[in-house]
Amino acid sequence: MAAKNWKDDKPVKVNKWDGSAVKNALDDSVRDVLTKKYNYVENFALIDGRLLMCGFSVSVAMFALLWDWLYPFPQSRPVLIVCVSTYFIMMGLLTLYTTYKEKGIFVIAIQKDPAGFIPDNTWEASSALKKYDDKYNLTLTFKDGKTGNIRSASISKSVANFIDENGIIIHELVEPEVSKLHNNLLVDRKDK
Structure with missing residues:
Protein backbone atom coordinates (compact mmCIF):
# COMPACT_ATOMS: atom_id res chain seq x y z
CA MET A 1 0.00 0.00 0.00
CA VAL A 41 5.52 16.60 15.96
CA GLU A 42 2.64 18.59 17.41
CA ASN A 43 3.05 19.68 21.04
CA PHE A 44 -0.17 20.00 23.03
CA ALA A 45 1.28 21.56 26.22
CA LEU A 46 -0.44 24.92 25.68
CA ILE A 47 -3.85 23.31 25.20
CA ASP A 48 -3.20 20.93 28.09
CA GLY A 49 -2.64 23.92 30.38
CA ARG A 50 -6.03 25.32 29.40
CA LEU A 51 -7.70 21.94 29.85
CA LEU A 52 -6.11 21.54 33.28
CA MET A 53 -7.45 24.91 34.41
CA CYS A 54 -10.91 24.16 33.02
CA GLY A 55 -10.92 20.69 34.55
CA PHE A 56 -10.03 22.08 37.96
CA SER A 57 -12.79 24.71 37.65
CA VAL A 58 -15.37 22.08 36.73
CA SER A 59 -14.18 19.87 39.60
CA VAL A 60 -14.69 22.73 42.05
CA ALA A 61 -18.19 23.33 40.66
CA MET A 62 -19.05 19.62 40.87
CA PHE A 63 -17.76 19.47 44.44
CA ALA A 64 -19.98 22.44 45.34
CA LEU A 65 -22.96 20.73 43.73
CA LEU A 66 -22.32 17.47 45.58
CA TRP A 67 -21.73 19.24 48.89
CA ASP A 68 -24.95 21.22 48.52
CA TRP A 69 -26.85 18.03 47.72
CA LEU A 70 -25.43 16.21 50.76
CA TYR A 71 -25.78 19.19 53.11
CA PRO A 72 -28.65 21.46 51.96
CA PHE A 73 -28.20 25.21 51.69
CA PRO A 74 -28.01 26.78 55.10
CA GLN A 75 -25.49 24.17 56.18
CA SER A 76 -23.44 24.29 52.94
CA ARG A 77 -23.16 28.08 52.74
CA PRO A 78 -19.44 28.43 53.72
CA VAL A 79 -18.35 25.68 51.31
CA LEU A 80 -20.42 27.21 48.48
CA ILE A 81 -18.84 30.62 49.09
CA VAL A 82 -15.34 29.13 48.85
CA CYS A 83 -16.21 27.08 45.75
CA VAL A 84 -17.88 29.96 43.93
CA SER A 85 -14.98 32.28 44.76
CA THR A 86 -12.46 29.68 43.58
CA TYR A 87 -14.42 29.14 40.37
CA PHE A 88 -14.46 32.84 39.49
CA ILE A 89 -10.76 33.21 40.32
CA MET A 90 -10.02 30.27 38.02
CA MET A 91 -12.08 31.82 35.23
CA GLY A 92 -10.10 35.04 35.64
CA LEU A 93 -6.83 33.10 35.48
CA LEU A 94 -8.09 31.25 32.41
CA THR A 95 -8.85 34.55 30.71
CA LEU A 96 -5.36 35.82 31.49
CA TYR A 97 -3.85 32.54 30.27
CA THR A 98 -5.66 32.62 26.93
CA THR A 99 -4.96 36.33 26.43
CA TYR A 100 -1.29 36.54 27.39
CA LYS A 101 0.07 33.00 27.13
CA GLU A 102 -1.81 31.50 24.17
CA LYS A 103 -2.06 34.75 22.18
CA GLY A 104 -3.88 33.12 19.28
CA ILE A 105 -1.39 30.25 18.96
CA PHE A 106 -3.18 27.30 17.42
CA VAL A 107 -0.28 24.91 16.84
CA ILE A 108 3.12 24.28 18.38
CA ALA A 109 5.22 21.93 16.29
CA ILE A 110 8.53 20.41 17.36
CA GLN A 111 11.26 19.88 14.77
Whole structure:
Protein backbone atom coordinates (compact mmCIF):
# COMPACT_ATOMS: atom_id res chain seq x y z
CA MET A 1 0.00 0.00 0.00
CA ALA A 2 1.47 3.35 -1.04
CA ALA A 3 1.88 6.15 1.49
CA LYS A 4 -0.92 8.68 1.36
CA ASN A 5 0.05 12.19 0.31
CA TRP A 6 -0.95 14.83 2.87
CA LYS A 7 -2.53 16.88 0.07
CA ASP A 8 -4.90 14.01 -0.86
CA ASP A 9 -7.15 14.65 2.16
CA LYS A 10 -10.81 15.33 1.58
CA PRO A 11 -11.44 19.00 0.71
CA VAL A 12 -12.73 21.15 3.57
CA LYS A 13 -15.87 23.16 2.85
CA VAL A 14 -16.93 26.03 5.12
CA ASN A 15 -19.50 28.76 5.09
CA LYS A 16 -17.39 31.51 3.55
CA TRP A 17 -19.42 34.18 5.36
CA ASP A 18 -18.69 32.73 8.79
CA GLY A 19 -15.37 34.32 9.78
CA SER A 20 -14.78 31.99 12.71
CA ALA A 21 -15.31 28.87 10.60
CA VAL A 22 -13.04 30.21 7.85
CA LYS A 23 -10.29 31.08 10.36
CA ASN A 24 -10.48 27.63 11.99
CA ALA A 25 -10.37 25.87 8.61
CA LEU A 26 -7.36 27.91 7.51
CA ASP A 27 -5.68 27.21 10.85
CA ASP A 28 -6.23 23.49 10.30
CA SER A 29 -4.71 23.77 6.84
CA VAL A 30 -1.63 25.53 8.25
CA ARG A 31 -1.39 22.83 10.95
CA ASP A 32 -1.47 20.17 8.22
CA VAL A 33 1.41 21.83 6.39
CA LEU A 34 3.58 21.89 9.51
CA THR A 35 2.71 18.43 10.81
CA LYS A 36 2.21 16.47 7.60
CA LYS A 37 4.40 18.12 4.98
CA TYR A 38 7.36 18.88 7.25
CA ASN A 39 6.66 15.92 9.58
CA TYR A 40 6.96 18.00 12.75
CA VAL A 41 5.52 16.60 15.96
CA GLU A 42 2.64 18.59 17.41
CA ASN A 43 3.05 19.68 21.04
CA PHE A 44 -0.17 20.00 23.03
CA ALA A 45 1.28 21.56 26.22
CA LEU A 46 -0.44 24.92 25.68
CA ILE A 47 -3.85 23.31 25.20
CA ASP A 48 -3.20 20.93 28.09
CA GLY A 49 -2.64 23.92 30.38
CA ARG A 50 -6.03 25.32 29.40
CA LEU A 51 -7.70 21.94 29.85
CA LEU A 52 -6.11 21.54 33.28
CA MET A 53 -7.45 24.91 34.41
CA CYS A 54 -10.91 24.16 33.02
CA GLY A 55 -10.92 20.69 34.55
CA PHE A 56 -10.03 22.08 37.96
CA SER A 57 -12.79 24.71 37.65
CA VAL A 58 -15.37 22.08 36.73
CA SER A 59 -14.18 19.87 39.60
CA VAL A 60 -14.69 22.73 42.05
CA ALA A 61 -18.19 23.33 40.66
CA MET A 62 -19.05 19.62 40.87
CA PHE A 63 -17.76 19.47 44.44
CA ALA A 64 -19.98 22.44 45.34
CA LEU A 65 -22.96 20.73 43.73
CA LEU A 66 -22.32 17.47 45.58
CA TRP A 67 -21.73 19.24 48.89
CA ASP A 68 -24.95 21.22 48.52
CA TRP A 69 -26.85 18.03 47.72
CA LEU A 70 -25.43 16.21 50.76
CA TYR A 71 -25.78 19.19 53.11
CA PRO A 72 -28.65 21.46 51.96
CA PHE A 73 -28.20 25.21 51.69
CA PRO A 74 -28.01 26.78 55.10
CA GLN A 75 -25.49 24.17 56.18
CA SER A 76 -23.44 24.29 52.94
CA ARG A 77 -23.16 28.08 52.74
CA PRO A 78 -19.44 28.43 53.72
CA VAL A 79 -18.35 25.68 51.31
CA LEU A 80 -20.42 27.21 48.48
CA ILE A 81 -18.84 30.62 49.09
CA VAL A 82 -15.34 29.13 48.85
CA CYS A 83 -16.21 27.08 45.75
CA VAL A 84 -17.88 29.96 43.93
CA SER A 85 -14.98 32.28 44.76
CA THR A 86 -12.46 29.68 43.58
CA TYR A 87 -14.42 29.14 40.37
CA PHE A 88 -14.46 32.84 39.49
CA ILE A 89 -10.76 33.21 40.32
CA MET A 90 -10.02 30.27 38.02
CA MET A 91 -12.08 31.82 35.23
CA GLY A 92 -10.10 35.04 35.64
CA LEU A 93 -6.83 33.10 35.48
CA LEU A 94 -8.09 31.25 32.41
CA THR A 95 -8.85 34.55 30.71
CA LEU A 96 -5.36 35.82 31.49
CA TYR A 97 -3.85 32.54 30.27
CA THR A 98 -5.66 32.62 26.93
CA THR A 99 -4.96 36.33 26.43
CA TYR A 100 -1.29 36.54 27.39
CA LYS A 101 0.07 33.00 27.13
CA GLU A 102 -1.81 31.50 24.17
CA LYS A 103 -2.06 34.75 22.18
CA GLY A 104 -3.88 33.12 19.28
CA ILE A 105 -1.39 30.25 18.96
CA PHE A 106 -3.18 27.30 17.42
CA VAL A 107 -0.28 24.91 16.84
CA ILE A 108 3.12 24.28 18.38
CA ALA A 109 5.22 21.93 16.29
CA ILE A 110 8.53 20.41 17.36
CA GLN A 111 11.26 19.88 14.77
CA LYS A 112 13.32 17.00 16.13
CA ASP A 113 16.93 16.43 15.20
CA PRO A 114 17.15 12.98 13.54
CA ALA A 115 20.48 12.26 15.21
CA GLY A 116 19.30 13.53 18.57
CA PHE A 117 22.37 15.68 19.27
CA ILE A 118 20.91 19.14 18.66
CA PRO A 119 18.06 20.37 20.88
CA ASP A 120 14.64 20.44 19.24
CA ASN A 121 13.49 23.52 17.35
CA THR A 122 10.01 24.86 18.05
CA TRP A 123 7.57 26.30 15.53
CA GLU A 124 4.50 28.24 16.67
CA ALA A 125 1.70 29.36 14.37
CA SER A 126 -0.78 32.01 15.46
CA SER A 127 -3.50 33.72 13.51
CA ALA A 128 -6.10 36.42 13.71
CA LEU A 129 -9.16 37.26 11.66
CA LYS A 130 -11.12 40.23 12.91
CA LYS A 131 -14.88 40.22 12.84
CA TYR A 132 -16.28 41.58 9.56
CA ASP A 133 -12.79 41.64 8.04
CA ASP A 134 -11.37 39.49 5.27
CA LYS A 135 -7.68 39.77 6.23
CA TYR A 136 -6.24 36.54 7.60
CA ASN A 137 -3.12 37.37 9.61
CA LEU A 138 -0.75 34.44 10.04
CA THR A 139 2.40 34.60 12.15
CA LEU A 140 4.96 31.82 12.20
CA THR A 141 7.51 31.90 15.02
CA PHE A 142 10.69 29.85 15.11
CA LYS A 143 12.65 29.18 18.29
CA ASP A 144 16.11 27.78 17.64
CA GLY A 145 16.78 24.93 20.05
CA LYS A 146 20.55 25.37 19.88
CA THR A 147 20.84 29.13 20.45
CA GLY A 148 17.44 30.00 21.90
CA ASN A 149 16.98 32.78 19.33
CA ILE A 150 13.39 33.55 18.38
CA ARG A 151 12.41 34.83 14.95
CA SER A 152 9.02 35.35 13.43
CA ALA A 153 7.50 36.17 10.08
CA SER A 154 3.95 37.00 9.17
CA ILE A 155 1.60 37.52 6.27
CA SER A 156 -1.72 39.25 5.95
CA LYS A 157 -3.88 38.23 3.02
CA SER A 158 -7.53 38.14 2.17
CA VAL A 159 -9.27 34.85 2.86
CA ALA A 160 -10.38 34.98 -0.76
CA ASN A 161 -6.80 34.02 -1.66
CA PHE A 162 -7.29 30.64 0.05
CA ILE A 163 -10.91 29.61 -0.60
CA ASP A 164 -12.98 29.32 -3.73
CA GLU A 165 -16.47 30.71 -4.39
CA ASN A 166 -18.05 27.54 -2.95
CA GLY A 167 -16.22 27.88 0.39
CA ILE A 168 -13.71 25.08 -0.19
CA ILE A 169 -10.28 25.62 1.34
CA ILE A 170 -7.65 25.19 -1.38
CA HIS A 171 -4.63 23.60 0.32
CA GLU A 172 -2.51 24.23 -2.77
CA LEU A 173 -2.84 27.98 -2.11
CA VAL A 174 -2.23 27.80 1.65
CA GLU A 175 0.83 25.56 1.46
CA PRO A 176 3.07 27.91 -0.59
CA GLU A 177 2.42 30.81 1.80
CA VAL A 178 3.24 28.72 4.86
CA SER A 179 6.28 27.24 3.10
CA LYS A 180 7.49 30.72 2.17
CA LEU A 181 7.29 31.86 5.81
CA HIS A 182 8.93 28.60 6.94
CA ASN A 183 11.78 28.88 4.45
CA ASN A 184 12.38 32.57 5.22
CA LEU A 185 12.83 31.72 8.88
CA LEU A 186 15.21 28.88 8.01
CA VAL A 187 17.24 31.13 5.69
CA ASP A 188 17.53 33.71 8.49
CA ARG A 189 18.84 30.92 10.71
CA LYS A 190 21.52 29.89 8.21
CA ASP A 191 22.61 33.50 7.63
CA LYS A 192 23.48 34.01 11.29
